[in-house]
Every structure is written in structure tokens, then in C-alpha cells.
Amino acid sequence: MTRTELFHRIKAKQSFLCVGLDVDPAKMPAHLNGDVLAFNKAIIDATRDLCVAYKPNTAFYEALGLDGMRILKDTLDYIGDDHFTIADAKRGDIGNTSRYYANFAFHTLGADSITVAPYMGEDSVRPFLEYEGKWAIVLALTSNQGSQDFQHASQDGGEPLYKKVMQRTAAWGNLDQLMFVCGATQAEKFAELRAVTPDHFYLVPGIGAQGGDLAGVCKYGMNDHCGLLVNSSRGILYASPGEDFAEAARASAQRLQTQMAAALKKYLPTKA
Numbered sequence: 001m002t003r004t005e006l007f008h009r010i011k012a013k014q015s016f017l018c019v020g021l022d023v024d025p026a027k028m029p030a031h032l033n034g035d036v037l038a039f040n041k042a043i044i045d046a047t048r049d050l051c052v053a054y055k056p057n058t059a060f061y062e063a064l065g066l067d068g069m070r071i072l073k074d075t076l077d078y079i080g081d082d083h084f085t086i087a088d089a090k091r092g093d094i095g096n097t098s099r100y101y102a103n104f105a106f107h108t109l110g111a112d113s114i115t116v117a118p119y120m121g122e123d124s125v126r127p128f129l130e131y132e133g134k135w136a137i138v139l140a141l142t143s144n145q146g147s148q149d150f151q152h153a154s155q156d157g158g159e160p161l162y163k164k165v166m167q168r169t170a171a172w173g174n175l176d177q178l179m180f181v182c183g184a185t186q187a188e189k190f191a192e193l194r195a196v197t198p199d200h201f202y203l204v205p206g207i208g209a210q211g212g213d214l215a216g217v218c219k220y221g222m223n224d225h226c227g228l229l230v231n232s233s234r235g236i237l238y239a240s241p242g243e244d245f246a247e248a249a250r251a252s253a254q255r256l257q258t259q260m261a262a263a264l265k266k267y268l269p270t271k272a
């Protein structure tokens with residue numbers, strides 16, 4: 001999927017919502033008896049028309065053992081081609097190994113994209129950029145407190161590390177294959193990020209359970225292609241612990257979609 005195709009889908013749905021599929025059997029409604037695939041299918045059915053992307057975080061499926069890989073693949077197949085899919089795996093290793101991570105995400109799983117940690121440098125990221133129509137989503141400024149430890153730090157009193165990483169990384173691929181991650185908890189930083197990467201798409205996790213700022217993300221982060229995929233996982237998946245979980249998930253997604261439609265109306269005409 002190209003950047004322009006993604007933008008068309010966002011405009012058609014008036015949504016740049018990404019639903020995070022971070023399945024935790026301990027938080028699933030009791031009546032499902034731990035059936036993770038049934039849970040995912042119900043969440044997908046309840047939110048399909050409200051979002052443009054789904055992001056299963058592979059950690060939650062790896063923790064389920066061999067069954068987890070099957071469930072992850074079946075979930076991605078169930079989502080189908082009408083949504084952008086993100087394997088949130090935060091991979092990155094020497095080139096020879098990254099090639100196999102890329103193969104797993106793009107061939108085995110059939111995901112449209114994978115999240116990548118860039119700290120091993122260019123040869124660790126390149127293998128993710130060798131697939132036509134597929135994306136590497138590179139960690140830039142993450143949503144967690146620990147982002148202060150290295151990402152915000154400057155080695156020489158100059159630019160913080162995250163900016164240097166982005167400037168270098170942006171040169172390795174084009175706008176149709178490279179996205180960045182910036183946490184919604186760092187919304188005010190978008191003004192600076194847009195100075196470095198005016199046209200890139202961003203995956204933005206951290207609204208809902210982590211308390212990120214959707215309004216600020218839209219205000220500072222939106223570009224003339226929207227340029228944002230905003231993720232919520234727990235805030236949608238576990239909106240209700242009861243048999244009404246899918247309805248509650250839909251209501252939660254609907255609230256976000258309504259805010260996103262308003263933001264597109266407010267910011268897009270002036271930025272287009």
C-alpha cells in the first residue's frame with residue numbers, strides 16, 4: 001500500500017485509527033474461555049468500519065506459544081486487505097538476521113509493515129525496505145518514560161539522539177516505505193519532528209491507557225496527507241470485561257473516530 005492509498009482510505013473513513021490487538025487472555029471476558037481468535041474476530045467485526053489499521057503486537061502472541069503464531073496469522077488473514085496491518089515486533093539485528101525477521105513479517109504473516117528498532121544502524125534496517133509495497137516503521141520517539149534515557153539525550157550538547165536517528169534513517173527509504181513512531185505522550189514534540197520529516201507518516205501509540213494527547217497530536221502532527229496512524233490497544237480491547245465487550249470496544253473506537261473526523265475537518269483543508 002502506498003502513502004497516497006493510505007491517505008485515500010483515511011479520507012474515505014474519516015479516520016486514522018489503528019486498533020491494537022494486544023491480546024491478554026487474563027483480561028478477556030470469561031465467557032470466551034480463553035479463545036483468543038474468537039476475541040480478535042469479534043473486535044475486528046466491531047471496529048472494521050471505524051479504523052484504517054490493525055496492529056497486533058507480536059509479544060502477546062509469542063507468549064501464547066506455538067498456538068500464538070497460528071492465531072496471529074489467522075488474525076491477519078481475517079483482517080484481509082482492506083486495512084493496513086502492522087506487526088509490532090520492534091525488530092532489528094545484523095543484516096543477515098534482519099532479512100529473516102522481514103521474511104517472517106512480510107511473507108509468513110503477510111503484514112503490510114513491521115516496527116523496527118534502528119539502533120543497530122543502516123544494515124539492520126535495509127532488509128525491511130527491500131519489499132515492494134511493504135513498510136518499515138522505525139522507532140523515533142517512543143511513548144514510555146524510558147525514552148528520556150537515550151532518545152532525548154544529546155551526546156555532544158547538540159541535537160537529541162532521536163533527531164539524529166530520524167535524519168539519518170529518512171535517507172534510507174522513501175515516503176512509501178518508511179514511517180516513524182512517535183508516542184502520543186510526546187505530542188508537543190511533533191512540531192519539531194515535522195521540521196525534520198514534514199511528509200512522512202507516523203504511527204502514534206499512547207492514547208487511552210497511557211494518557212497521550214490526541215488533540216495535540218492532531219494539532220502539531222497532521223500534514224497534508226494526514227500523516228498519522230493513531231493507535232489504541234487496551235482502551236478499545238478491554239473497554240468492558242463482560243459479554244458486551246465488542247459493543248464497548250466499538251463505542252470506544254467510535255469516540256476516537258469522531259474526534260479524528262473533527263481533526264481532519266479542522267486541520268486538513270489548511271494543510272492540503
Ligand SMILES: O=c1ccn([C@@H]2O[C@H](COP(=O)(O)O)[C@@H](O)[C@H]2O)c(=O)[nH]1
Nearest residue numbers: 057142143183205206209210232233234
Ligand atoms: O512508543 C511506543 C511504541 C509502541 N507501543 C506499543 O503500542 C501499544 C500501545 O498499547 P496501549 O494499550 O494503547 O497503551 C502496545 O502494543 C505497545 O507495545 C507503545 O505503546 N509505545
